[in-house]
Amino acid sequence: MGLASFKMAKTVLKSLFKKPATAMYPAVPREWTERTRGHVSIIEENCILCGICARKCPTNAISVDRKGKIWTINRMSCIQCESCVEACPKKCLAMAPSYTPPNVEKVTDVFEIPLPDKEKTEA
Ligand code: SF4
Ligand code: SF4
Numbered sequence: 001m002g003l004a005s006f007k008m009a010k011t012v013l014k015s016l017f018k019k020p021a022t023a024m025y026p027a028v029p030r031e032w033t034e035r036t037r038g039h040v041s042i043i044e045e046n047c048i049l050c051g052i053c054a055r056k057c058p059t060n061a062i063s064v065d066r067k068g069k070i071w072t073i074n075r076m077s078c079i080q081c082e083s084c085v086e087a088c089p090k091k092c093l094a095m096a097p098s099y100t101p102p103n104v105e106k107v108t109d110v111f112e113i114p115l116p117d118k119e120k121t122e123a
Contacts, residue, residue, distance in 0.1 A: 032097035037080040046092035053084035075107040
């Protein structure tokens, strides 16, 4: 047995008793690290529909319909840059750790914003 074969046999034997380097996904769900930029989440109650997030978004993933009280995000256009999160004056946006699941269609999430009175919009 040559030196190369000996080294290979040693590696194979070592690998047999080692923990696998890969995770058994999807049987074992992935654990997200604390700072993972997965998807943008919103606390609807705190949003004042000011539109700053939409203006800051480099990919136009967010749209704000002030009249209809609707906040919309096109998940497939979002590049997880976090600009909207940093710009929101009400701190109602955050980067949640899980990713939007793959889909054959563009996923758009629509949120109804409970903006009850005029005073809240001027806060
Ligand atoms: S910047 Fe914040 S408060 Fe303004 S519309 Fe976006 S999410 Fe709502
Ligand atoms: S994270 Fe970036 S790309 Fe995604 S919605 Fe916010 S500003 Fe737009």
